[in-house]
Each structure stands twice: as structure tokens, then as C-alpha cells.
Amino acid sequence: MENLAQDLLNLFTLTNMLCILLGTVVGMVFGALPGLGTVIAVALLLPVTFTLPPLAGILMLLATYQAGEYGGSISAILLGVPGTPQAAATVIDGHPMAANDSPGKALSYSLVSSSIGGIFGGLVLIFVSVPLARFALNFGSPEYFLLGVIGLMAVGLLSGRDKIKSMISVVLGLMAGTVGVDTLTGVNRATFGQPELMDGVNLVAFLVGMFAISELFIMISKGLNVRYEADRGTLKTGLTWKEIKGIGRSTTIGSLIGAGTGILPGIGGGASCWFAYAVVSKTSKTPEAFGKGSAEGIAAPESSNNASAGGALVPFLALGIPGSAAVAIIMGAFIMHGIQPGPNVFTAERDLVYGIFYGFIVTTVAMYLIGRLLTPMFARVLVIPNSFLVATVLVLCLIGIYASKGAFFDLWLALGIGVAFYILKRLEYSVSSVIIAYVLAPIIEENFRRSLTLSNGSYDIFFSSVYSIALVLMVVAAVGAAIYGELNRRRNQPDAEPTDYGVK
Amino acid sequence: MTWKHLNSLMSVLLIMGGIGYTLNLNHSASQAIFFSGSGVGPTYFPNALTGILVLLCIVTLIRNFRDKSPENTAMVTTENFGYILATLALAIAFIASWQVFGYFYLNVFVLLTVLLTIYRIEFGIRNSSLVAVVTSVFLTGFLFALFGKILEISF
Structure with missing residues (x-):
């Protein structure tokens, strides 16, 4: 009880609350704007966390992540264009409800179910990650190496349309992660004579180039002066108790599915919202209402994508394995502050971890309150043409990159990365695989080398404990499931196009 | 191609x-x-x-x-390819000018003005340049107030 009081005192500081407020507003605006999205918002705010205490910076990114999940539904409902991939399923019922009934009512269903899903995800984070981290204390270097491989397998094989290109993306991310001075021997690796690369590829330049600058080129090619017409008739948000009860079942199912799939690396909110929508529509008492403006059809995907945000933090905090691009960027904030997520962080940085636990719930409350107050304002942001957005975001990108280290080299690097990834994205390479592999590279390599040093070069060490054997079996199962899934997809839907979850 | x-x-x-x-x-x-x-x-x-x-x-x-x-x-087609190239060229010019001459806020103002003028050229040069200048003054002022005065970050 004493610990709880101290944790809450650490959490409720002015800096933390202002950071949550800023993150929520930025997340909602970027989530609402089609083409920008949560990942870009988190990437752009990453340099700001340099100047902040670790908890405040991480809470700001978490608030952005949470609010972006709801923000995506604003454009999905008002424009019929999802602001984020996680809001794609919301369009099916959200837009018809806005057109036929009331846009404010549709937004209210989205906000309430997102908030309930967010709280549920936060509770899962609190109650699952502690026992998982305790269990993970039994792991040694071989197990950590295998865990990293599982994370990569899940992301590389489950995301993206083209599995080979996803695997190439994973390798590219790992290669980028090995650039710089080798921490075990002090040897320079692939720095091409550039002293700026001795500390590795600057995370901020890498992220902003890959996600933001490349996305700006995509926005330009989609049209610069397209002006969306939003139905902004009645945007006042609010639901009666009876209406909230009406979405209770779908919100519960959505939250359970979202938190469950969020825990599994590589699946995330993009897939979970469709899964929740399918389950709720098939088990509903009124299936005929789906697709025509059903409240349940809004609540299921929205609760699911916010619950998946909390779920995705479980393997990240307990094992150090990020499951999505946004979480990988948040891991970047940890690394920049010299903190390595994983089971040891629960003892080494106890205040930070519990601050994140309770802070995650606070970010959800902030999302609800700001959503109630400011949704009509965010809806007006939707009419800003891409010409203004591209110019402004480009300048913010360049400022953010320079502010991170004060090096012009990073600006040139980010621009080059932006151009390269614009082409790679068009060729359907998976950017989320690249970034997750990049942040996992040191964990995988160091534990691989430590394992082989311990065993004098014998690979038997990866089969030396029950845990490592179980993890090897999981790797085999992940590969088998991916091959089976791919064969099944080709047999049933030869033209189906899975998306690069969490990125576009 | x-x-x-x-x-x-x-x-x-x-x-x-x-x-x-x-x-x-x-x-x-x-x-x-x-x-x-x-x-x-x-x-x-x-x-x-x-x-x-x-x-x-x-x-x-x-x-x-x-x-x-x-x-x-099929042939690769890129809508607004000219705008993408122009954006890239202006970004390169911006970074080079900032690196060589300094004057960050002046460079930001010029970059925003030129970008917005080009992006909105379909509305006529007079209209687009006027909107570009007004928007750039406002945005550069905002960035100066935020980074230069409140956060005291020097570029």
C-alpha cells in the first residue's frame, strides 16, 4: 500500500501530466489525419524525450500511442477514410452511422469503447507482465537469443504481403543495428569511415527517415490539394447509460481479443480489429445491422485496437521484445535513456515500471477527457489539405532529427533513408520488420555470441535447458504456421493482400 | 520502367x-x-x-x-513525381544552406514559402505565393517562439 502511494506520488507530477496532455493531443491529431498516423507521431516526439525525465518522456509516447488509436477513428467515421490501419474496420459501421444518424453519436461509441479497451489493456499489462518477467528471470543468454529470434520470426513472417521481402526487411534492420562500435570487442563495424556512425545509426534519423519522410513522399503522390469534406453536423460526444450497456458485450469481446493479440508480437491492432469485428458480427443478436451503422460494429474494433496497445507492452516490458513498430520506437526512448527493457528492469527501474503501469491507465483517462472536450476541434483539422501538412511536417522532421544530436550528418542520412524507404515501401518491403529488427539486433547478437562463448562454440547450448528447447520448438512452430498460412491463403484467396500491420 | x-x-x-x-x-x-x-x-x-x-x-x-x-x-507510375523531386531538391538545398550559412529561421521561412507556393501553384502564382508567405511567417514565428524562446534551443 505504501509502495502504491509512493508510485502515485511519482506519477502525478506537473511534468508527467503535461507530457501526457501533449502526447494525447498530438496522438489524436496525427491519428485523425489520414496518411500521418500513430507511428509518425511517436517517431516525431521521440527526440523531445531526450530533454525529459525517462518516465515523463515515455508517458508522452504512450499517450500518443493510445490517443492515436482513437484518433484514427475520427477520420474513419467522418470521412470514411481510416486515419490509421487499426481504424480500418471502424469505417464499415462508423461512417454509415455518421451519415444516417449522427456523427457525434458514432464518435461517442468509438471514444467510450476505445477508453474501456485502453483500461482493459492497462490492467492486462499490470497483471500479466509482472509474473511473466518473474518467469523470464530463469532465462539465460541462449533463451534471450531465441526470444529475439521468435520476435523477428513473428514480425517477419506474419506481416507484409511478401514473406521473402519481409525477411529481407528483417535482415536489413539487423544489419543497420550492427553498425558502429562492437560493444564486446570495441571494433568499428561498417562505419564507412564516418565518425558519426561510431555510436551506430542515429535512431531518430533512422525512424524519422523511414516512417515520416518516406510517408511525406507518399502523401505528395496521393495529391496535395485534396480537401476532404467531413460531415460535422453534430459532433458533441456523449452516450446514455443504456447505450453504453448496449455495447457492453462487443466491447468486452473486442478488449479480450485486442489484449490477447497485442501480446503476440507481429499481430497488433491492425489484425485484432478485424478479428474482433468478425467475431462480434458473427455472434451478434442483430447481425443484419452490421455494415449499416451498428454501434457494436464500432465498439468491437475500437475497444480491440486500444486493448492491443496495452497487450503489446507486456512482452516489451517483461521480455524486451517489441511487438509493433510503435512499441519499437518507444523502446528507442528507453535505450536513449540507457534503460534496457526486460525482466531486470522491474528491479533496476522499479519506479519507472510502476509509473508506466499506472500512467498507462492515466493516458487512457486523458484520452477520454480530451476526446470528449476536443473531438469537434480535431474533426476540423481533417480539412487541412496535404500541401500544408507536408510542408509543416517536413520542417518538424528536420528539426527533430537535428535536435537529437546536433549533427548535420543525421539530416543527410535521414533524407537518404527517406528516399530509399519510399521506394522500398512501394515495392512492398516491410518497414515494421526493419525497425523491430533494428532494435532487437543488439539483444540477438550479444546473446548469441555470449551463448557460444559459454559453450566454447558448441550450438548444443541452444538445446541445453527445457526453456531453450521450448523456445526452439516455438521458432519451428512459427515457421510452420507461416508456411501453412501462406499455402492456405494462396489456395483460398490468391489475390488477397495482407497489409504491413501497424505501418500504413 | x-x-x-x-x-x-x-x-x-x-x-x-x-x-x-x-x-x-x-x-x-x-x-x-x-x-x-x-x-x-x-x-x-x-x-x-x-x-x-x-x-x-x-x-x-x-x-x-x-x-x-x-x-x-506494368509500368511504374508515380503521381506528382515532379512535386516529389521538387520537395527533395528543396530539402537538400535547405540542409546545405543551413549547414554552410546558418540562419536557421531564415532558411525555414524560405523553405516553407517556396514549398507552399509550388504545392498550391494550381491556384495561381499570386494566390499561392500570398498564402505561402502568410503561412510561413506564422509557422516560422511559432517555431521561433517554441524552440528559440520557450525551449531555448539554438539551431
């Missing part, structure tokens, strides 16, 4: 990049003792990655060569 050509070109570039990476890696690590007792030194993992990259790119090349679908043989 067709998608097939672009795909092949990208695979070849990735192979070349991978080889360049591994050559540079082995050269820079050559002065060090890079094989520990276990045989796993600092070049072991990156070299293995290069091998996997080259292998996967060759698979992509073969698969792409055999793919004769209409999507793969």
Missing part, C-alpha cells in the same frame, strides 16, 4: 549494398583480433547476415524473373 525492372534493380542494389557493408566491416575489423576462442567474433554475425541477404535477394530475383503477371510487367 516496369515493376519487374524496379524489383530486379532493387534486389541488385541490395546485394551490392550487402557486399559493400561486409567488405567495409571486414576491413575495419581486420586490425583487431576478431576471432575469439569460440570462433564468434565481431564480424561473424554481420557476415552471416550478408550471406542471408544475398541469398534472399537471389530468390527474389529468380521469382521476379519468372513472374510474368500483368501487375509485374
